[in-house]
Amino acid sequence: MARRRKKLEAGSWKLEAGTQQPPPPAAQAAPPPAPQGPPRNWPPVADRTLIGKSIKRLDGPDKAQGKAKYTYDIIRPGMLYGRLLGSPHAHARIKGIDLSAAEKLAGVKAVLALKDPAGEGANGKAFYQGDEIAAVAATTEDIAEDAVRLIKVEYEPLQALATAAQAMSADAPAVFPKGNVSQQSLQQEGDVEAALKSAAHIVEGTYSTQVQTHTSLETHGGICEWEGEKLTAWVSTQAVHGARDGIAGSLKIPQTNVRVITDYMGGGFGSKLGFDYQVVVCARLAKLANAPVKLMLNRKEEHLVTGNRPSAYAKVRAGVDAKGKLVAFDAETWGTGGAGAGAAFRVPYPIYVFPSRRQRHRDAYTNAGPQRAFRAPGHPQASFITEVVLDELADKLRLDPLELRMRNVLSATDPSQEDPSRQWRKYFPMGAEKIGWSKRHPTGDPASGPIKRGMGCAGNTWGGAGSRATRANCQILPDGSVLARIGTQDIGTGTRTLVAIVAAETMGLPLTGVKAEIGDTNYPFAPGSGGSVTVASVSATMRIACENARDELFAKVAPALGVEPSALAAKDGRIQVKDAPSKGMTWREACKLLGVQPISADGAFGPGLSSTGTSGVQFADVEVDIETGVTRVKRIVCVQDCGTIMDKLTAESQVYGGIIMGLGFALYENRILDRNTARMVNPNMEWYLLPGMSDIPEIDITLVDQPDRGPVGLGEPPVISTAAAVANAVANAIGVRVRKLPLSPDAILQALNEERTGGTL
Amino acid sequence: MAPKKKDEPGFSRRSFLKTVGAGGVAAGVLGPASTAEGQNVKAIGPAASPIQLNVNGKFHRLEVEPRVTLLDALRTRLNITGPKRVCDRGSCGACTVILDDRTVYSCSMLAIEAQGKVIRTAEGLTEGTVLHSVQQAFCDHDGLMCGFCTPGFVTAAVALLEKNPKPTRQEARKALDGNICRCGTYPRVLEAALNPKSAAGVKRG
Numbered sequence: 001m002a003r004r005r006k007k008l009e010a011g012s013w014k015l016e017a018g019t020q021q022p023p024p025p026a027a028q029a030a031p032p033p034a035p036q037g038p039p040r041n042w043p044p045v046a047d048r049t050l051i052g053k054s055i056k057r058l059d060g061p062d063k064a065q066g067k068a069k070y071t072y073d074i075i076r077p078g079m080l081y082g083r084l085l086g087s088p089h090a091h092a093r094i095k096g097i098d099l100s101a102a103e104k105l106a107g108v109k110a111v112l113a114l115k116d117p118a119g120e121g122a123n124g125k126a127f128y129q130g131d132e133i134a135a136v137a138a139t140t141e142d143i144a145e146d147a148v149r150l151i152k153v154e155y156e157p158l159q160a161l162a163t164a165a166q167a168m169s170a171d172a173p174a175v176f177p178k179g180n181v182s183q184q185s186l187q188q189e190g191d192v193e194a195a196l197k198s199a200a201h202i203v204e205g206t207y208s209t210q211v212q213t214h215t216s217l218e219t220h221g222g223i224c225e226w227e228g229e230k231l232t233a234w235v236s237t238q239a240v241h242g243a244r245d246g247i248a249g250s251l252k253i254p255q256t257n258v259r260v261i262t263d264y265m266g267g268g269f270g271s272k273l274g275f276d277y278q279v280v281v282c283a284r285l286a287k288l289a290n291a292p293v294k295l296m297l298n299r300k301e302e303h304l305v306t307g308n309r310p311s312a313y314a315k316v317r318a319g320v321d322a323k324g325k326l327v328a329f330d331a332e333t334w335g336t337g338g339a340g341a342g343a344a345f346r347v348p349y350p351i352y353v354f355p356s357r358r359q360r361h362r363d364a365y366t367n368a369g370p371q372r373a374f375r376a377p378g379h380p381q382a383s384f385i386t387e388v389v390l391d392e393l394a395d396k397l398r399l400d401p402l403e404l405r406m407r408n409v410l411s412a413t414d415p416s417q418e419d420p421s422r423q424w425r426k427y428f429p430m431g432a433e434k435i436g437w438s439k440r441h442p443t444g445d446p447a448s449g450p451i452k453r454g455m456g457c458a459g460n461t462w463g464g465a466g467s468r469a470t471r472a473n474c475q476i477l478p479d480g481s482v483l484a485r486i487g488t489q490d491i492g493t494g495t496r497t498l499v500a501i502v503a504a505e506t507m508g509l510p511l512t513g514v515k516a517e518i519g520d521t522n523y524p525f526a527p528g529s530g531g532s533v534t535v536a537s538v539s540a541t542m543r544i545a546c547e548n549a550r551d552e553l554f555a556k557v558a559p560a561l562g563v564e565p566s567a568l569a570a571k572d573g574r575i576q577v578k579d580a581p582s583k584g585m586t587w588r589e590a591c592k593l594l595g596v597q598p599i600s601a602d603g604a605f606g607p608g609l610s611s612t613g614t615s616g617v618q619f620a621d622v623e624v625d626i627e628t629g630v631t632r633v634k635r636i637v638c639v640q641d642c643g644t645i646m647d648k649l650t651a652e653s654q655v656y657g658g659i660i661m662g663l664g665f666a667l668y669e670n671r672i673l674d675r676n677t678a679r680m681v682n683p684n685m686e687w688y689l690l691p692g693m694s695d696i697p698e699i700d701i702t703l704v705d706q707p708d709r710g711p712v713g714l715g716e717p718p719v720i721s722t723a724a725a726v727a728n729a730v731a732n733a734i735g736v737r738v739r740k741l742p743l744s745p746d747a748i749l750q751a752l753n754e755e756r757t758g759g760t761l
Numbered sequence: 762m763a764p765k766k767k768d769e770p771g772f773s774r775r776s777f778l779k780t781v782g783a784g785g786v787a788a789g790v791l792g793p794a795s796t797a798e799g800q801n802v803k804a805i806g807p808a809a810s811p812i813q814l815n816v817n818g819k820f821h822r823l824e825v826e827p828r829v830t831l832l833d834a835l836r837t838r839l840n841i842t843g844p845k846r847v848c849d850r851g852s853c854g855a856c857t858v859i860l861d862d863r864t865v866y867s868c869s870m871l872a873i874e875a876q877g878k879v880i881r882t883a884e885g886l887t888e889g890t891v892l893h894s895v896q897q898a899f900c901d902h903d904g905l906m907c908g909f910c911t912p913g914f915v916t917a918a919v920a921l922l923e924k925n926p927k928p929t930r931q932e933a934r935k936a937l938d939g940n941i942c943r944c945g946t947y948p949r950v951l952e953a954a955l956n957p958k959s960a961a962g963v964k965r966g
Contacts, residue, residue: 060900063908066843066883073842217909266909492907660945685848
């Protein structure tokens with residue numbers, strides 16, 4: 001039962017989160033609900049003491065000292081260690097599970113079968129390698145491992161589908177009950193065939209991107225501890241409230257009996273948005289053993305079962321007219337998110353105007369772990385395909401690809417109006433200037449020798465609006481301390497620090513004067529940290545909660561100062577009269593007036609304090625050795641906005657991080673399945689290649705502050721364009737198109753070889 | 762690519778792997794002081810044996826099975842959880858500790874082998890409440906995001922600076938190449954490693 005629920009969650013998350021594609025900026029301007037209470041604003045730019053400055057992370061010292069306790073680090077009294085037995089086969093019928101030997105092993109306290117040999121469908125079968133078969137809890141992790149080895153499972157291995165091509169072939173075995181391929185979806189506008197006929201130049205080709213795994217350093221899992229019917233779960237999650245819903249629903253217990261805590265968590269990138277099956281197993285083991293259990297996945301399981309960015313394939317025909325105006329984009333697309341749906345992506349990438357366009361898409365199901373939302377779902381894939389096609393069209397036109405972009409990039413709906421969420425026309429020239437685009441040679445570096453140099457560029461867009469469901473609480477205590485509480489979580493983005501920045505700014509206090517408390521379902525609801533919604537949701541809502549609390553304090557203080565509450569301001573650690581700052585009292589004196597009763601004020605998300613829609617561009621400067629096929633990225637230039645920058649330091653870090661993850665997607669990362677068995681060949685960190693210190697180019701970031709818009713999410717945008725920019729730079733260097741990712745040495749040598757023996761351009 | 766190119770004498774991960782690869786296996790069977798010929802060798806295990814570890818300036822007596830790694834002994838027996846288990850096979854550096862004066866991957870070393878060594882983790886670098894200058898630099902330069910890789914990076918950077926207080930950019934890159942960060946903090950980490958505020962904080966333990 002729990003199993004079925006998990007699969008649904010995994011498949012449907014993206015639609016719920018609405019992160020697949022943001023609606024075009026024009027459509028996002030839905031009328032906000034009527035504001036309740038006073039109009040809300042951020043302080044005028046000149047008065048901001050914290051917002052927009054470079055503020056160090058509050059939890060930096062704990063992290064740098066190794067003192068920060070992640071779920072993985074927590075040890076509860078009497079705690080047992082859980083381990084899972086996953087299917088070694090990518091597709092098998094489970095014919096028998098014998099737990100007896102494991103149960104007898106000294107130190108083993110609980111053993112559970114998670115499949116039923118008599119069960120129907122997914123209950124009696126494994127649909128991918130690592131599909132959970134059984135679980136054990138024991139006094140040490142080593143004993144739990146020993147016990148897992150003692151479980152005897154009889155499998156009947158079945159033919160497995162390793163690739164989208166295998167799933168889609170006419171003679172594929174029927175693996176999935178509803179077919180190996182989804183119904184075709186169709187998106188279209190205009191008459192594509194007629195437009196293509198009118199085109200001066202047409203590019204045709206098949207483009208593809210690989211499966212990327214999230215590879216969060218802290219694996220998925222949790223610690224479950226029962227006290228009677230009440231469950232406390234420490235979970236490595238991007239959504240404490242979502243995790244509570246999932247756990248309570250699966251265990252069929254009231255949500256009031258479940259508390260989820262995530263103090264520190266070691267990365268998720270989308271894979272920890274849905275609630276996790278292993279935490280439910282952990283809770284069941286803990287109940288059975290009558291002791292707290294920690295169950296965290298190992299690295300191999302993490303690669304196999306906790307999600308991935310699905311592959312993408314696109315057979316494209318695209319046309320441009322003689323004046324360099326794009327006319328049509330026609331694509332037949334497919335991809336695989338393993339044993340789950342959700343491999344869709346939208347081409348052409350929505351920042352370029354193709355008056356006629358058509359996309360026919362199918363998901364192919366394979367015997368691999370189901371996909372999950374992965375930092376900007378669908379976007380890096382769609383960006384790669386579209387931007388490479390654009391460069392190929394520019395080559396046919398013998399036009400500078402930057403010029404082609406300038407002629408076709410989306411601009412403000414009303415040309416007389418500046419649209420802050422559509423700034424590409426401004427950012428492309430800024431990036432070009434920084435990278436030295438004027439020195440770019442046409443496709444194919446004419447220099448002699450094996451090292452070829454090239455440049456490329458790409459753009460991106462994202463939504464990043466706040467969630468109206470967000471709530472927050474702010475308390476002012478009689479001793480002057482301030483408590484800002486919200487059930488969000490800091491997944492490495494700096495949310496804890498953000499909460500404190502907003503509270504301190506609103507109270508006119510230094511950062512040390514407030515305490516931010518997050519990562520607990522006992523705090524008011526905030527959405528899962530996905531879709532880059534966090535900064536807008538949390539900042540706006542916490543601002544309102546803090547203003548409400550501050551205004552209550554003003555009401556207490558006003559009579560003592562003989563003015564109306566509205567005449568007061570909280571500034572520099574004082575409550576003072578706006579027009580006569582010397583008339584006032586210190587924050588502490590003001591709070592003493594509360595007597596023994598603290599102020600506790602709630603806030604609900606309201607309009608006016610945040611916005612939606614970002615634009616960004618990236619440029620890459622690369623060197624490719626055409627003898628070895630090795631690409632070295634020399635430089636990345638990024639121009640990116642995110643509305644009002646809340647913390648310059650952590651915002652820049654977020655952009656570095658996105659670009660570096662984009663480099664991994666461009667050059668190194670690739671989940672490889674054996675094509676006969678569908679078992680993963682590289683479920684580790686030596687052969688699943690991630691960028692390391694020596695792979696990092698010079699990265700030049702221009703963060704454009706839009707201080708009047710309010711914050712917009714920044715987590716996802718910077719990861720989108722990197723691979724596309726690098727791919728275009730590689731083609732510019734070597735004169736040959738590599739139409740697939742990753743741009744590994746073998747892919748580059750193969751493309752060069754094909755060019756010598758027949759050509760791809 | 763991520764594979765490490767650490768062939769400089771002094772802080773080579775490769776030589777570390779060689780040492781532990783050979784020594785670790787042998788020691789697992791024969792015990793730490795094993796010599797050739799099997800003369801006077803006391804076989805230990807598979808049951809738990811008493812060992813003593815010197816971690817962060819304190820001696821700890823504990824009983825571990827010979828198969829228990831230094832990492833697991835630190836984390837699950839001593840509750841020293843700065844070193845993390847991420848890849849569990851010596852390719853990510855999150856479990857890096859300083860052993861005497863060189864960095865090792867504690868996931869790839871047995872606890873019984875670490876006896877008689879001076880072991881330092883990120884927790885042990887702080888003096889009282891004052892952060893080590895490298896730890897402070899990580900905070901100042903935002904060389905951490907989710908922070909899961911940070912203790913490993915901090916120890917690797919400290920070990921580098923203790924040997925080479927003024928590393929070049931290239932030397933620092935090389936020394937930190939054995940650590941993986943998924944959030945992508947590398948540019949910030951490099952700045953932190955190159956710019957600890959006071960050289961005084963960087964001293965040999």
